[in-house]
Amino acid sequence: MWGPVPAGAGMLSAAFVDQSASGERGHFYPEQVRQLYSFLPVGLIATAVNSAIVLAVLWPVLRHPSLVIWFGALLALTSVRILVLRRYNGTDEHRKKQRYWGRLLIGGNVLSGALWGLLPIFLFPAESMPHQVFQAFVIGGMVAGSVGIYSTLRLAFAAYALPAFVPVTVRFCTFSDGLHLAMAALCSIFMVLMFMSSFRNHAAHRAVLELNVENQSLIRRLSEKSTKAEQIAEELRNLTAYLHDVREEESKRIASEIHDQLGQSLTAAKMTVARLRKSPENLPAGLREGLESLSELLGTVLGDVRRISRHLRPLVLDEFGLEAAVEWLVTDFRETTGVICDLQSGISTGSLGSDISVTLFRILQEALTNVARHAEARHVRIILIEREGEVQLRVEDDGRGIPADYLRPHTFGVLNMKERALRLRGEVLISPAEPTGTIVSVRIPTNAR
Incomplete structure (x- = not known):
């Protein structure tokens, strides 16, 4: 009747990123409602298909107008719920009032479960045990399938399962023979198992939600730190660029001063020494050798100054x-x-x-x-x-x-x-x-x- 429904289906919306993981019901309710509506199409399709199968199987036994009325009511409710689903999906995420939409979904579950519950009350094939078992099997299958769809919110599951399956259990209890009483006992055990399974699924859903919130919170914090790190890196790059510019300007200024002032002073000193060397030849030999050494030294220093100037800023x-x-x-x-x-x-x-x-x-x-x-x-x-x-x-x-x-x-x-x-x-x-x-x-x- 039902295929397995992935427990983690449905993506967390962007609005849920900022919610807390404190564990309060209100913090998770919006996302629970979103997941319920994401699963709902599967349930609506199953309702339409299974109700048609029930009509086809029970019609040869009952042939009662009430069966057609029941089928029509279930299809009408399913159609209304499809319209509600389309309206929900078409509403802007930031304008959705999740508690309002959650109440609509739970109300739809109550009505749908009640219509399935009416089947064993008013349309029960009392003379045909196989058809009774078939009816219980279909309703049980619907309840079992709802575990995967509605367990995200325990109230949503209970609103569907109780009105759908309690009547068939009670109906079997109205018979005094052992076979029907055994069927009632099996239905009771099945209901308990379904609720236990629903609770486990709900806990798993809740754990996933909490983990997602923690992950999103961690991602947000890492993103903030990454943004801050990028800002700091950008500021450091700007500072480095500024320091490079300042250093280049300073190198340019120093190179210019060395070339224009120190270089000219050294050149003038070298020219003065050259003139002294051309003085009267009766200069003492030691003084003439000193002037020659000084001229060579000034030439070396002048070359070094020009080289330093060029390397500072050519x-x-x-x-x-x-x-x-x-x-x-x-x-x-x-x-x-x-x-x-x-x-x-x-x-x-x-x-x-x-x-x-x-x-x-x-x-x-x-x-x-x-x-x-x-x-x-x-x-x-x-x-x-x-x-x-x-x-x-x-x-x-x-x-x-x-x-x-x-x-x-x-x-x-x-x-x-x-x-x-x-x-x-x-x-x-x-x-x-x-x-x-x-x-x-x-x-x-x-x-x-």
Whole structure:
């Protein structure tokens, strides 16, 4: 008569997420009503089909107009309940008054159960034991099926089962023979078992609801913490970006002051020493040697000052763009370290913003510094290209590779490169090269700002 009905059918609505798991009836009632209405179509179909079967089986025995009236009343009630179900499903979730809809469903259960209960009272085939058993079997099957449908709310199950099955049990008790009394006893035992099964199903439903509430509460808390973590991460990224900007501006200012002031002062001092060296030739030999040493020292210091100034903020980056700055950086690296460098560059002049240019220059500067410190490489290949809306930088060396400690996320060098790229919606990937060495790959959208 009935197929098994999944106890967990029906999804928790979004409105139920905010409800408490305190165990009070009111906290679960709305969801219990939703689940009842989600199961209701199965019960309505079973009612229509089984009532038609009962009419067909009992008609040859009874042939009473009341049987047709009973069948029509049950179909009419089923039709009304279908309309109620459609109205419920068509109502906006936030406007549903679940207690009102719950009362409608329980009332429908009472009427439906009562109509099934009328069958053994007024339409009982007293002369045919097989038809009596059939009638009890059908009603018992309806009650058994209702365990899976209405146990979510115990009152809904009782409202259907009691008026449906008590009359057939009482009807068997009206007979004095042992067979009918045994049937009544079996019906009583069956009813007790159905209620016990209903209580177990209700407990299982309740446990699922409580677990869902706890899960949804946990998800909500995790979501809130995740949102807070994302906000903190965003704030940290903004702070990092601000610090990078401040550092670049400060480096630019210091480089300018070193170049314009200290560099000029050292140049003037070197020129003064040069003039003193051209003084009358009767200068003491020790003084002339001191002036020569001082001139050489001033030249060395002046070269160091210019090199420091260029590394702080190369003027070529501001004046001629990224490609020229990269060529200068690679040339300086080659001359300083003696490492063979191949540069392949292909970007549109002026197509990149200042932020992208500075970011790529600093990442390349950090990568080459790491090669000099850690790689012991003999050859470095640098590729800077613009492709498919991205500017891509690749630095590959043939050294012994970067130590594992350096690749840890908290390492400043790696973190610095990744944070610089991330603020422009880019990424930095560090991977081993074959057969030896390290590859640093950078991708940044050309429209990043």
